[in-house]
């Protein structure tokens with residue numbers, strides 16, 4: 176489903192990715208690990224079309240993403256659910272409105288939006304809090320709202336960059352458990368994390384990067 | 396269920412963006428009021444000039460129709476000859492009415508006007524000649540009046556033609572120049588309004604940078620991110636235009652009593668011309684359009700910069 180073919184990404188003075196080739200199958204759950212600066216975020220940024228590869232090809236569902244430009248980028252991103260380390264919730268609106276945003280973008284009917292938002296909040300254990308402002312939530316709860324927003328439109332691929340980076344170990348395990356649950360219902364899940372102890376416990380493929388090179392987890 | 400035809404959800408989002416941006420403006424009442432007031436003042440200026448010119452033109456038009464020539468005849472032309480000349484001149488198509496004035500009547504009227512009746516009574520010789528008072532056709536243009544004046548001077552027995560067509564030509568030129576000025580000021584002020592609104596929209600983008608970035612990250616297009624900004628521009632611009640219309644109405648309410656007295660003094664039975672309802676609507680629409688244009692161009696520049704990271 177996702178196919179990095181000899182992808183390199185060079186920033187002005189350093190290579191963020193060097194000749195990376197790896198394939199991720201539909202429905203698979205993989206971890207992306209490596210030290211800080213290894214290139215994990217860069218891989219995800221290329222996948223989300225937030226940046227372009229310097230060389231090599233990235234195929235998604237058999238299509239070279241280099242051909243996706245202009246207005247089609249937004250449409251492409253709608254197939255993904257994305258979770259950020261700092262959750263990136265909007266504090267000028269309720270939890271409900273935060274989670275509803277992807278549905279509004281995709282053009283759902285207000286009635287369906289209500290139903291789906293509550294279902295997504297239920298999955299992350301926050302049903303009943305939808306009218307609150309996310310600012311009153313704890314860090315772990317905020318990240319769960321972020322996950323609800325990522326999954327509410329039922330994306331085929333869920334991408335998370337250091338989703339537990341700001342959380343203590345107990346909450347981190349809880350959050351990883353949520354990703355695992357989405358994987359079990361068929362979503363392709365890609366989680367970047369440098370917390371090896373945590374991700375080793377969930378038995379999924381671990382793709383390891385070191386200074387932009389793949390050093391493990393190429394085959395599944 | 397689920398996703399619906401693009402047009403329906405598009406309309407939904409328009410409705411939502413429209414009401415949300417309105418609520419955001421209302422949530423910042425002082426800031427919004429000041430912006431709208433600034434736009435209103437900018438748009439009021441050309442509107443005032445325009446309405447003022449409308450009134451000047453009406454007055455000028457009426458003065459022109461009440462124009463008349465005074466033909467001072469040579470001293471030896473008798474009243475009878477003057478009356479014959481009058482009858483003959485009246486047959487011309489560019490002349491409406493000619494009246495012969497007795498030199499004695501003219502002196503009496505003069506004495507009355509200046510208030511020196513005694514002094515005038517003591518005059519041995521009446522220094523005034525007999526004269527003709529001539530009303531030209533009402534539809535004559537300034538150059539036709541000039542031609543007429545030339546023809547009258549050439550008549551035998553006519554000493555002098557008193558009629559300054561030049562001031563009318565000057566007035567006409569002044570009106571034309573003022574119209575250009577109004578147009579120029581109008582363009583400048585609308586540009587000013589666009590800039591004021593552009594700055595407001597830019598601040599709005601600044602304040603919503605995180606929202607715009609998140610929208611782009613999770614698959615919202617430029618149109619989706621831009622929509623609330625366009626409505627914010629439309630609302631502030633329309634409100635500004637409406638404020639401007641109210642300002643102009645207040646100003647005219649203040650000006651119209653003395654202006655109408657002035658009309659009265661000119662013998663004109665006219666009401667002062669304000670903006671009227673259509674004018675107010677047009678001003679509101681111009682404001683709204685300025686808001687849209689400015690939001691559109693500002694969003695175009697700044698949304699590009701708000702590339703997600």
Ligand SMILES: Nc1ncnc2c1ncn2[C@@H]1O[C@H](COP(=O)(O)OP(=O)(O)O)[C@@H](O)[C@H]1O
Nearest residue numbers: 186187189191210211212213214215216217218
């Ligand atoms: N926009 C950028 N400009 C320049 N260098 C960058 C940029 N983004 C990342 N890098 C560099 O690329 C390398 C990989 O970064 P990143 O993918 O963020 O690593 P990780 O997420 O694994 O910590 C780092 O050395 C980083 O400094």
Ligand SMILES: [Mg+2]
Nearest residue numbers: 215216336337
């Ligand atoms: Mg990173």
